[in-house]
Structure formats: C-alpha cells, structure tokens
Amino acid sequence: MLCRYLYRSITLIKPNDPELTNIYALARSRNADFNITGCLHLEDGVFYQWIEGPSQDLDMIMNLILADKKHSNLEILSSGPSLNRRFGGWSMAAPVSGKEALFEFLATNRISKYQRKLFLDGILTYMVKYT
Ligand SMILES: Cc1cc2nc3c(=O)[nH]c(=O)nc-3n(C[C@H](O)[C@H](O)[C@H](O)COP(=O)(O)O)c2cc1C
Numbered sequence: 312m313l314c315r316y317l318y319r320s321i322t323l324i325k326p327n328d329p330e331l332t333n334i335y336a337l338a339r340s341r342n343a344d345f346n347i348t349g350c351l352h353l354e355d356g357v358f359y360q361w362i363e364g365p366s367q368d369l370d371m372i373m374n375l376i377l378a379d380k381k382h383s384n385l386e387i388l389s390s391g392p393s394l395n396r397r398f399g400g401w402s403m404a405a406p407v408s409g410k411e412a413l414f415e416f417l418a419t420n421r422i423s424k425y426q427r428k429l430f431l432d433g434i435l436t437y438m439v440k441y442t
Contacts, residue, residue, distance in 0.1 A: 313366075313396065314369050315369075315391070316362050316390045317361050317387070317390070319358060320386070322383075331353060335405060342402040347363070347368060348396055350397075363397065389431050397435065398438075404442040406438050416433070416437045417437070
C-alpha cells in the first residue's frame with residue numbers, strides 16, 4: 312500500500328552545510344533502491360519532509376530518519392495511505408524557492424499554522440510549486 316508522511320524537525324544544519332548535501336545524497340541513493348520518493352526542505356533550522364512509498368519500506372526508512380541525531384523534536388504532521396505519489400520521479404526533491412521562503416508563501420496566501428488543514432496543504436503546495 313502506498314503511504315506517506317509529512318513531518319518537521321529541528322536541526323542545527325545550515326543551508327550551505329556540506330552535511331546537507333550528504334543527507335540528500337544518502338537519501339536519494341537509498342530511496343531509489345526502495346522506490347521511495349519525496350521532498351526535503353530546510354528553512355530557519357527546521358526540516359520539512361514529505362516522504363512516500365510502499366508502507367513497509369517507508370516505515371523502515373522513517374525509523375532510520377527518526378533515529379538520526381542530525382535533527383530532533385521530530386513531529387509527524389500527517390501520515391497515512393495515499394492514492395498517488397506527489398513526487399513521483401524524485402528520490403528526494405529539494406525545492407528551489409528563489410526568494411520566497413515557505414513562511415512568506417504561507418503569509419502571502421494568508422495561511423496560519425492554526426488552520427491545521429490549510430497549513431499542511433500549504434506546506435505541500437509550496438514543495439510541489441518549487442520542485
Ligand atoms: C532531515 C533528514 C532527512 C532524511 N531523509 C532520508 C531519506 O529520505 N532516506 C534515507 O534513506 N535517509 C534519509 N536520511 C538519513 C537517515 O536519517 C539516516 O541517517 C541514514 O539512513 C543512515 O544510513 P546509514 O545507517 O547507512 O549511515 C535523512 C536524514 C535527515 C536528517
């Protein structure tokens with residue numbers, strides 16, 4: 312069954328840190344082996360990741376991510392079965408947002424974090440828009 316997670320976590324890794332390049336490289340290579348796709352965005356010390364794939368392999372990868380000391384306070388924002396992939400073809404996309412940060416995008420679209428569904432949809436829309 313195809314499932315997905317959207318989570319956020321706290322990190323000390325900066326956007327220009329080589330550690331971030333390593334995370335994408337490792338994620339892309341392992342995800343490709345397990346038919347996992349998704350998108351990873353870093354902003355202001357917060358990771359946002361959408362990750363999708365066959366439930367068993369997805370849970371295996373999620374357990375690796377959960378145990379990873381490179382971030383903390385991981386909070387799953389949404390999870391469950393999916394009808395379709397949102398990032399098919401991307402073993403782990405990195406949004407190229409130019410000058411628009413996720414929080415500017417949400418503010419421009421008048422989305423507050425208290426409007427839970429709109430907020431979660433907004434994160435995904437931003438990821439899709441800039442991938
Ligand atoms: C924010 C973040 C996202 C990650 N995403 C993935 C991922 O999508 N796929 C993956 O295999 N590893 C991902 N990783 C890496 C894993 O957490 C873990 O470090 C790695 O799988 C361990 O591999 P190793 O035991 O072979 O060193 C991510 C790590 C971080 C910090």
